[in-house]
Amino acid sequence: MTEGLSQLLRSDARDNRERILEAARAVFAADGLAVPMREIARRADVGPATLYRHFPTKEALATEAFADRMHACYAIVDEGLADRDPWRGFTSMVEGLFELHARDRGFTAAFTAEFPHALDFAADRERAVQSIAELTRRAKEAGCLRPDVELDDVILVLMANSGIQGASPAARVAASRRFAALVIRGLQA
Amino acid sequence: MTEGLSQLLRSDARDNRERILEAARAVFAADGLAVPMREIARRADVGPATLYRHFPTKEALATEAFADRMHACYAIVDEGLADRDPWRGFTSMVEGLFELHARDRGFTAAFTAEFPHALDFAADRERAVQSIAELTRRAKEAGCLRPDVELDDVILVLMANSGIQGASPAARVAASRRFAALVIRGLQA
DNA sequence: ACGGTAACGGACGCCGGCGTCCGGTTGGCT
């Protein structure tokens, strides 16, 4: 869909659109979703009107900008699902998602639905959640995961991970890793 | 200090000050620290100027408003410290702090130093942190806590707990309790 | 009861973000 539109766009428009998305990704990741639209426009070296023409609302911009992170999410979950060892699949999924969220502040906020009326990819998120549920079920069945752990608990720790804030992204990632180890220990049978 | 000033204040001023603090506590707990000062003034049935006269900055207001929560923090930590059983002291401390933070959104934000330049009670927090460190040391010495757990890990889970958001306070508290159980399991030897 | 003064709060100007309009520019097609 994006490529389809891009083909119909004039070359300068396409360039601008791409630079806007790049700037949005960078600034969202670093500072979260609360940044002014104009700041993104500035970084993309573009006027405000151009930004608003391409993305009428911040939600639309975020949806596009986070599409790749969303795919990364799928990749992580699917990779875990593909692993023969259910427990290793489960733990790698947790670790992977934790790190992804630790690296990108804005995506974390978007994923945990801090957004006014939920992003467009709410449905996509649902799909990921179902895969996580499957992964959880398998790990539990294999006797590696404590039997009283529910899907909600996994969502819960994901939310909790988003609470880990730190000055530098590096510190966040490091803290996130330690937290992952602790959580996995707590979930293990 | 507060009572000292209150004695010197005229009766209407004292009333207003108290109503402002009450309103601030309520609205901070429910909506966090991001609420406009004027909203607090409205709820306290007071003009903006009066609010600013009593508390020149939002930081000053928050410091006063959260004083009681801070005392509750101390109480929880000291209670844990007073317990004969180091492990039970440690776990009750974790559970107590988790619940306190789950009940009050604003205090959580303030405690995890989300505030611009840290609240005045940064020193107080330091004191609490030292008590937590002592509690951690004892639990580790008793062989109940895993030996590789550091103070930072306890701080880490406290931060993580602040990431748990929910529509209703009740939901937050419930989620927080489950999280506490999970964390304690992960920390146990 | 009455004067003096502490305290109140409505009203003001400032600032920064928002979303949009329109004159100018530039890409693409003949």
Add this chain to the structure above:
DNA sequence: AGCCAACCGGACGCCGGCGTCCGTTACCGT
């Protein structure tokens, strides 16, 4: 080369929060 339409972005008006000033109110001491 030249035209047209798509596209750009500076500039505008709006809004909401901020912090302060000053005329008015009402508390307290005599």
